[in-house]
Amino acid sequence: MRNAIEFNVFGDYALFTDPLTKMGGEKLSYQVPTYQAIKGIVESIYWKPTLIIIVDEIRIMNAIQMESKGIRPIEYGGGNTLANYTYLKDVSYQVRAHFEFNMHRSDMAFDRNEHKHHNIMKRALKAGGRRDIFLGTRECQAYVEPCEFGKGSSFYDNNNEIHMGTMVHGINYPDETGRDQMEVRLWNPIMKNGIISFPRPEECKQVRHVKEMKAKEFNRTNVESAQDLAEELGEEVNK
Template sequence: MRNAIEFKVYGDYALFTDPLTKLGGEKLTYSVPTYQALKGIVESIYWKPTITMVVDKVRVLNPIRMESKGIRPIEYGGGNTLANYTYLKDPCYEVQAHFVFNLHRPEMEYDRNENKHHNILKRSLLAGGRRDIFLGTRECQAYVEPCVFGEEAGFYDNYGDIHLGNMVHGINYPDETGRNQLEVRLWNPVMKNGVIEFIPPEKCPQVRIISDMQPKRFDEHNVQPVDELLAEWEGWNMK
């Protein structure tokens, strides 16, 4: 696929939180990663406002196992609460993704160089990502490395279909849709022999509006020129 990368992501734990379980202050993970969680991983490898990352499919390599832990959430108002979080144990996935240009950002048209972004993306993957990689939540650190999708043996090969029920697909942000509102997408995925093929965000059957939201712009009105930054830096050094 054009502008595509394939990589393996793995760690000790993962927490792809089912939002229905957060109401009582505790968290229970989905059994598989969401589209949005995987998109966040790809964007941690490399991201610029010029492009939009699209996750095509994910392959579950290890058996789905869960482990509960007693966690003390941070309570800024005081307290000594103990919550129960349920994590995925030893998660490991193969992911295939690609990027397209974000046509809702006309101010970034000058930066639409396909080969440049693809080469930087591949180099960033070889380096383990430009930012920290984590599986769902910040405490679940993870690692990424290039792979060939489908080459490694997986636990769910020839397992058949597993219907996963209604899940969160991802979040629609205004800079990616052109609509000045924050939205959540829902869908009903089916894992076939360990592989989940994601439908494109624009084809999700269920979309719910969360709130109004304005996109952040990257133009001369809110981007400071390099020469001005250097002048400020030199001024601080002189003090």
Template structure:
């Protein structure tokens, strides 16, 4: 597929929070990463408002294991102590395959649509472990990205068959990606086959719930935006000098 990148991301812990379990202050992880969490990881590797990243598939490399920790979260209303139990994934590792497409709803950034340069910068960013901090679902779960070939190596679930996980959060529909001034949440039903989860495209998710009205952020070169030409010059200085 065009504009595709492949990498493995791993960490000591992961916490892909089920929103239902957050009501009482506790946090319980999903068994697998959400589409939105993986998209956030890819965007930490390389992101521009000119492009939209789509997660094609993920391969679960390590066995799905959880670990419960008793934590004392910060309380801003009063100084009393309170113990909360967070359930984390232990030693998660995932091979990820993703690709980008141009954001057709951002006509104001049409001048920044250089497919070749965006793809080269993305691949270089993968080889360097990303441009921003990587974390698996939650800020305390520091992760690490390394370039790899998808389907390389042995995974724990390679010959495991089919596993269903029931309805779960897929991702958000943001105004700048949909052209609609509303933030929405998508739900889907994932199925893992021999360790691989093929993600539905966001437009294929039929269960969508509105959250709140929201407007797309504006980007202006020189204020809060760098053109791909500037990004490319900074990423590949050796080529620019030729």
């Protein structure tokens, strides 16, 4: 696929919080990552407002295991609350994703250099990402490395279909939709032999309005172009 990257992301723990469990301060993880969580990982590897990251597929490599922990959340107003968080344990996922240009951002047209962005993204992946990698929450540190999607064995290779119920797919932001509002997308994922294929955000039919919001403005004064960044990294500008 054009402008694609494939990588393995893994860590000791993950917490992809089911929003239904947040009401009382407790947190319970979904069994698998959301589209938005994986998108966030790709954007931690390499992100520019010029691009929209599209997550195509995820492959669940290890058995789904959960572990509960007693956590004392930070309470800035004082207090000593003990909450119960249920994490995923010993997780590893293969991811296939690609980027497209954000056509809702005419202010970033000067940065639409497909070749440069793809090269920088691949180098960033080999280096472990340009920002810290997390699996859902900051306390769940993770690591990324290039891989060939589908290579190796998965715990769920021969499990046919597993229905995951209703989950959050992701969030629509104004700069990606052209609408001045934030929306949340829902869907019903099915894992087939360990692989979940994601619909594109615009293909999700269950969309809920959250709040009104304006897109942040970017331009040459606060964004460095891929061409300039490539030159700083020593890439030949004529490639």
